[in-house]
Amino acid sequence: MMSPASRQFPSPGSPMPRRFFLLLFPALLPGMAGAQEVTNAPAIFVDGIPFTIEISAASEAEAPYRIEAAGGRILAEGTLAAGGSEVVGDLLLTGRNDLPLRVILGPESREVSAPFIPGWFSLLPPLVAILLALLLKEVVISLLAGVWLGALAISGFNPLAASWRVVDEFVVPALGDTGGQTQIVVFSLLLGGMVGVITRNGGTRGIVNLVVRWATTRKRGKLAVWGAGLAIFFDDYANTLIVGNAMRPITDRLRISREKLAYLVDSTAAPVAALVPISTWVGYQISLIQDGLQIAADQPGTSPEAAASLLAASPFTVFLHTIPYLFYPLLALFLVFLTSWMNRDFGAMAAAENRAASGGGLFRPGATLAADTSDQILDPDAGTPERWPNAALPVLTVVIVVLAGLYTTGRASTGAGASLMDIFGAADPFVTLLWGSFAGCAVAFILSLGERILTLQQTVHAWISGMRAMLPAIVILVLAWSLGSVTEIVGTAPYLSQLLNERLPLALLPAIVFVTAAAISFATGTSWGTMAILLPVVIPLTVSLGGGVDFDGGTHYSILLGAISSVLAGAIFGDHCSPISDTTVLSSMAAGCDHVDHVRTQLPYAVTVAAITVPLGDVATGYGLPNWVALAAGAFLLYALVRWLGTPVPEDALPAPTEIDRPAPAG
Numbered sequence: 001m002m003s004p005a006s007r008q009f010p011s012p013g014s015p016m017p018r019r020f021f022l023l024l025f026p027a028l029l030p031g032m033a034g035a036q037e038v039t040n041a042p043a044i045f046v047d048g049i050p051f052t053i054e055i056s057a058a059s060e061a062e063a064p065y066r067i068e069a070a071g072g073r074i075l076a077e078g079t080l081a082a083g084g085s086e087v088v089g090d091l092l093l094t095g096r097n098d099l100p101l102r103v104i105l106g107p108e109s110r111e112v113s114a115p116f117i118p119g120w121f122s123l124l125p126p127l128v129a130i131l132l133a134l135l136l137k138e139v140v141i142s143l144l145a146g147v148w149l150g151a152l153a154i155s156g157f158n159p160l161a162a163s164w165r166v167v168d169e170f171v172v173p174a175l176g177d178t179g180g181q182t183q184i185v186v187f188s189l190l191l192g193g194m195v196g197v198i199t200r201n202g203g204t205r206g207i208v209n210l211v212v213r214w215a216t217t218r219k220r221g222k223l224a225v226w227g228a229g230l231a232i233f234f235d236d237y238a239n240t241l242i243v244g245n246a247m248r249p250i251t252d253r254l255r256i257s258r259e260k261l262a263y264l265v266d267s268t269a270a271p272v273a274a275l276v277p278i279s280t281w282v283g284y285q286i287s288l289i290q291d292g293l294q295i296a297a298d299q300p301g302t303s304p305e306a307a308a309s310l311l312a313a314s315p316f317t318v319f320l321h322t323i324p325y326l327f328y329p330l331l332a333l334f335l336v337f338l339t340s341w342m343n344r345d346f347g348a349m350a351a352a353e354n355r356a357a358s359g360g361g362l363f364r365p366g367a368t369l370a371a372d373t374s375d376q377i378l379d380p381d382a383g384t385p386e387r388w389p390n391a392a393l394p395v396l397t398v399v400i401v402v403l404a405g406l407y408t409t410g411r412a413s414t415g416a417g418a419s420l421m422d423i424f425g426a427a428d429p430f431v432t433l434l435w436g437s438f439a440g441c442a443v444a445f446i447l448s449l450g451e452r453i454l455t456l457q458q459t460v461h462a463w464i465s466g467m468r469a470m471l472p473a474i475v476i477l478v479l480a481w482s483l484g485s486v487t488e489i490v491g492t493a494p495y496l497s498q499l500l501n502e503r504l505p506l507a508l509l510p511a512i513v514f515v516t517a518a519a520i521s522f523a524t525g526t527s528w529g530t531m532a533i534l535l536p537v538v539i540p541l542t543v544s545l546g547g548g549v550d551f552d553g554g555t556h557y558s559i560l561l562g563a564i565s566s567v568l569a570g571a572i573f574g575d576h577c578s579p580i581s582d583t584t585v586l587s588s589m590a591a592g593c594d595h596v597d598h599v600r601t602q603l604p605y606a607v608t609v610a611a612i613t614v615p616l617g618d619v620a621t622g623y624g625l626p627n628w629v630a631l632a633a634g635a636f637l638l639y640a641l642v643r644w645l646g647t648p649v650p651e652d653a654l655p656a657p658t659e660i661d662r663p664a665p666a667g
Helices: 119-136 139-154 159-175 181-200 203-211 218-231 236-253 258-275 280-298 304-312 315-325 327-341 348-357 389-414 420-425 429-450 456-468 471-489 492-500 506-524 527-544 555-577 582-591 595-622 627-645
Strands: 024-027 036-042 051-057 063-068 074-080 085-091 101-105 108-112
Touching: 051 063, 051 074, 051 101, 063 085, 074 085, 119 139, 119 471, 119 492, 119 506, 139 159, 139 471, 159 181, 159 471, 181 203, 181 236, 181 389, 181 429, 181 456, 181 471, 181 582, 203 236, 203 389, 218 236, 218 258, 218 327, 236 258, 236 389, 236 582, 258 280, 258 327, 258 348, 258 555, 258 582, 258 595, 280 304, 280 315, 280 527, 280 555, 315 555, 315 627, 327 555, 327 595, 327 627, 348 595, 389 420, 389 429, 429 456, 471 506, 471 582, 492 506, 506 527, 506 555, 506 595, 527 555, 555 582, 555 595, 582 595, 595 627
Parallel strands: none
Antiparallel strands: 024 036, 036 051, 051 085, 063 074, 063 101, 101 108
16 A cells, blocks of 8 residues: 555646656756756656656746757747746657757756666566566565666666665665655554563463454454454554554464465455545545546536536545445455455465464465564563453554544644544544554553563563564565655656556446556555556546536446546555555565565455456446446355355364464474
């Protein structure tokens, strides 16, 4: 579900992909200091992808400027105001021979050059990473290979220089990005530390003993995970990490496979956050919809009546109207419920569940767990009281502090009189996640020490051990972010968008948008970035084709709603399928599952839902089928599929209610 920074999305309102901003680097070119400066130039030129250059000057008088290709072809020209700067966009090279560029400002000129790559190369880094991960079942090496390929292009195809760029240009910035990514790392470490303490003080076993009084079967255990995922609706990151870590001891005891737990967590978190009007997703989605409506109203060819209708529309109301058209998230949640309630699975997941149920291990022999959950240092000492409040209170503290923080930071941004939806939409989710996880650690410390269950040294040791268990997933997460930066630099998203974005019949537009969004999200690993790229393009495109001009609810409005919802739904679907998605990595980490095994077992379920929603939801509603009919039919088809093709998971041979299974060691 790729912070504003941690989810790697471009600035809302950027007219993507026609004015795609490649990764920019500050470059003071040789010459007279302060006379002329190219402050933003591409780190790499991609064939067929427009780029941007920013020019500034310290001159006290306005001066004409011109940007020329190597052969003298003029790419852009204009006049720069005295002492000002200007962003020159929509520049396009016809080939490698256009380099170096020459930026002429008044009597001075500067050269701008960078490596040039063909458009197809922009697909290689994510594709290589994904294919290697699936083939080798080793995600760290696979991600490193993808990042190295991007660094190779940036360094002018110098293999040695590319190796250095992997670290200094990608890994370090990904880990040090305080716009959201650093916060996610610290939040994950703190939450892991809290889990370590409540495990050592016996609280986790107390929770297990309490829940198993109701969750006496695998069916009930899986439904409990699903219900917990629905309850923590306010943020997908918090949902994933809290539910996965809290429910893992319970599902382990019930011999529910780690692959199944990762699926339950992953396929609940983002869909719930995207559907509920009070979540950290809403403000971002509304801002993108508003930008898209503004661009559509301003574009040439939009009639005054249509422009007035677009500008008068409430972005939040439009978002609410898209919810019944979010076929993939709605039916994905329903499939999670079905497979849990019916206790049936198919494909690779059925094999994993039968392996776990038969005592063959909670995870595949030889699996590389994203988080190390086998550390016996965290086991409670003999005679440790198993009190469930010692685990429940720290977890509830995290939830309450995060919710209170979301309200506080959102209200500070919106001011008095704002609606609850606006407040949550304007909140800062990353600082509040830090507050919540730190508060949870503090409560866990206080309970452990106050009840004299652990000494101070034991508590600190358990806290550090819990953090250490999160390190494998953090390595994967940082590399996934690094690969996201690579895809941004080499223009993966705009290249895919140009390949797939063709003029089509209006009724088919939602389906094509879904496929486009899914492809971009899968290749880049970021649902938020996909939304930022496509919504400012899809809304004007839909309007230009005749959609969205009757906001009183006519057929054309339903096409617009379908197109907008297809961006959101396709982005989530691609995110669910992508092994380089940060939310997919977090799900593997929270569940203590092998990351490749999680992707491999979840993929058939995600594809099944998409295969039903595209023809029945996106296409059929485009031709007039009511959305509620599409949802009902889709739900019935999923039920029939699970009922007739799903393999029942045996419920016998469960351990005694007070036992907690320890997973078989890898290898």
